Each structure stands twice: as structure tokens, then as C-alpha cells.
Amino acid sequence: MRGRATLRGVKKPSERKPERGRALAGALVRWFRASNRDLPWRRTRDPYAIWVSEIMLQQTRVEAVVPYYDRFVARFPTVHALADAPLDDVLHAWSGLGYYRRARQLHAAAALVVHEHAGTLPSEEDALRALPGIGRYTAGAIRSIAFGHAAPIVDGNVARVLSRLFALKGGPGQASWEKRLWALAAQLVPAADPSAFNQGLMELGATVCLPRAPRCDVCPLAKFCKAHALGRQEAFPPPKPRAKVERVEQTAVVRRRARDGGILLRQRGDDEHNAGMWEVALVDGCEGEVIAVIRHAILANEYRIAVVVEEVRGGRAPRGFRWAPPGERERLALTTITKKILRKLEA
Numbered sequence: 455m456r457g458r459a460t461l462r463g464v465k466k467p468s469e470r471k472p473e474r475g476r477a478l479a480g481a482l483v484r485w486f487r488a489s490n491r492d493l494p495w496r497r498t499r500d501p502y503a504i505w506v507s508e509i510m511l512q513q514t515r516v517e518a519v520v521p522y523y524d525r526f527v528a529r530f531p532t533v534h535a536l537a538d539a540p541l542d543d544v545l546h547a548w549s550g551l552g553y554y555r556r557a558r559q560l561h562a563a564a565a566l567v568v569h570e571h572a573g574t575l576p577s578e579e580d581a582l583r584a585l586p587g588i589g590r591y592t593a594g595a596i597r598s599i600a601f602g603h604a605a606p607i608v609d610g611n612v613a614r615v616l617s618r619l620f621a622l623k624g625g626p627g628q629a630s631w632e633k634r635l636w637a638l639a640a641q642l643v644p645a646a647d648p649s650a651f652n653q654g655l656m657e658l659g660a661t662v663c664l665p666r667a668p669r670c671d672v673c674p675l676a677k678f679c680k681a682h683a684l685g686r687q688e689a690f691p692p693p694k695p696r697a698k699v700e701r702v703e704q705t706a707v708v709r710r711r712a713r714d715g716g717i718l719l720r721q722r723g724d725d726e727h728n729a730g731m732w733e734v735a736l737v738d739g740c741e742g743e744v745i746a747v748i749r750h751a752i753l754a755n756e757y758r759i760a761v762v763v764e765e766v767r768g769g770r771a772p773r774g775f776r777w778a779p780p781g782e783r784e785r786l787a788l789t790t791i792t793k794k795i796l797r798k799l800e801a
Contacts, residue, residue, distance in 0.1 A: 486654030559587030611659025
């Protein structure tokens, strides 16, 4: 009898967790509604526009995406407009944003949406993930933000927030850690307002729950956070091991046509990084007089590129190449390295 009296009115752990989850979700949604940044893709419920924003935001900072997003949706306002556009136009609109595979996949996916879904982006997870460039996270973001489904999301910011809230053991690259994150995200996302909740998780990670010096004093979830209670916020998650930096030296051979200043450009093949983009030919080793040197970093690669100019009389461009006079170059999808080279020449 004494044991029963002791337990009377005390909730079992399994009964307390849903209440804690609801309180946490409510606090986050209220904070997001009051504090979220005014971003252009948050002013629409158009699934196509939200889809474009989510693809652009992959591996790219919000501040860098905003001007590209505005120009892109103005140029391609509907999925039909994107599907009908030549790939070169899409790559040109994307030029400078990086990770061009995203643009090619978005273009290919738009064609599938038009031909297989009558131009309407599907809301079902399987159908979304069957489209090029849409994985588990992007499908969850589209489903929750555009369609109001209680779909979980986990990106880098969300992983950091959840890892600290629950003081999760493990870290990036560990399958058990990632599986636990997705399970927690699925348990927490509310049916009432999954859009505000998921965007709130991302916003919190981007503006408050920072990798270094998190702003716990203004965090709406501080009272729920186990890492905060332990005073070990920056210990969760552990940093991802840095890749070894590889330094690459190349020469850019700029062949310039004497009669009109046209530059001979090469289009990257389908099996190459940045396929479809146009570039100045790059070779190993140095040839001729170096007139400039540019530096460029791509992930763990640091490039040092010597620029050599060859004045030529011109002639027919070889297959896969084209002559691009000054007025025409601005309309092409140029690699970032080529843009830097041409700016050096113009200067």
C-alpha cells in the first residue's frame, strides 16, 4: 500500500515526455512568430518558390541566397517557366551561387513535375524524393512549410539544436547519432503548426544556438536544454574533423582573338564538376608569361592559378569550345574561376 501511495499522482516517464515536447514546441513556435527574420521565401506558401529556396539554401548562407532567389523566381516564376528554359539560361541565373549540380537537378526535376505531376509539386514524401536533388531533409522542409504536414527535418542547424537540447552522445558522421536526431525531430514536430516549428528550429540554430558562443540568455528553449543545464553547450555536438587542405597549382591559358577581343571558352562535360559551365582552359604547369595570379578555394582545395594570355588570329572553335566576345560573355554561365580571371584581364 505504501508503494501505491508513493506513486499516486506521479506521471510515468512515458507520460511526461509528450507534455515536455508540447511545451518545447509551443515555446519555439511563439518565439519564431515574434522573432523570425523577414526573408522573401517566408512571404509565400507557393510550393514551387519554397522548393527553389530550399535548394538554394543547401550549403549556402541565407545572406548569399536572398539576391539570387529574388532574381531566379523573377526570371522563372513557375515550374513551367523553369522546365521550358534552356539549361544554359538556368545555369547563368545560378552563376556565382556555387554547387551548380543543384541548378541542373532543379531544372531536371521541374521537367519531371510538368510531365509526371501536371505541373504541380507533389506533397507525398516518396514522390518528392523521387525528384532529382530532393533528399530527406528537403522533402521534409517542403512538406511542412508548403503543405503543412508534420514532417521532420534535420540539417546542420537543427542537428546542433537537438544535440544540445538532449545532450546527445555522438556526432557528425555517426549513423546512430543521425538516426537519433531524426527520431527526435519526428517526435517533436507538432501537427498544429509544423511550418513554424521547423522554421523555428532552423532559425534558432542560425541566430541563437550558434556553434561558438551560443546566446543562451535569449534562447526560448534554454529551460529545456540539457547541455545548458550542464554548462557544456559547446561540447554538443563535437566538431566534425576537418578535411586535409589540398593545394593545387594550375595555369589558365586565355586565348584572346585579336580582331574583337573574343575569349576561347570550353564547356565542361556532363561527367565533370560544374557540368555545362563555361571556362577558360586550365592546364597543369606554367606556359608563357604570367600576367596575373588568382587564388580560389573550393571545399578542401585551394587553387593558385597563373594567368597567361595568348593573342591569336582566331578561326573556328574546336568542338566543345566557343569564341565569346565581351558583350556575349555576360550572358554565359561562367565558372567562378573564369569570372575572376576575366575581371583581372579587364582591370
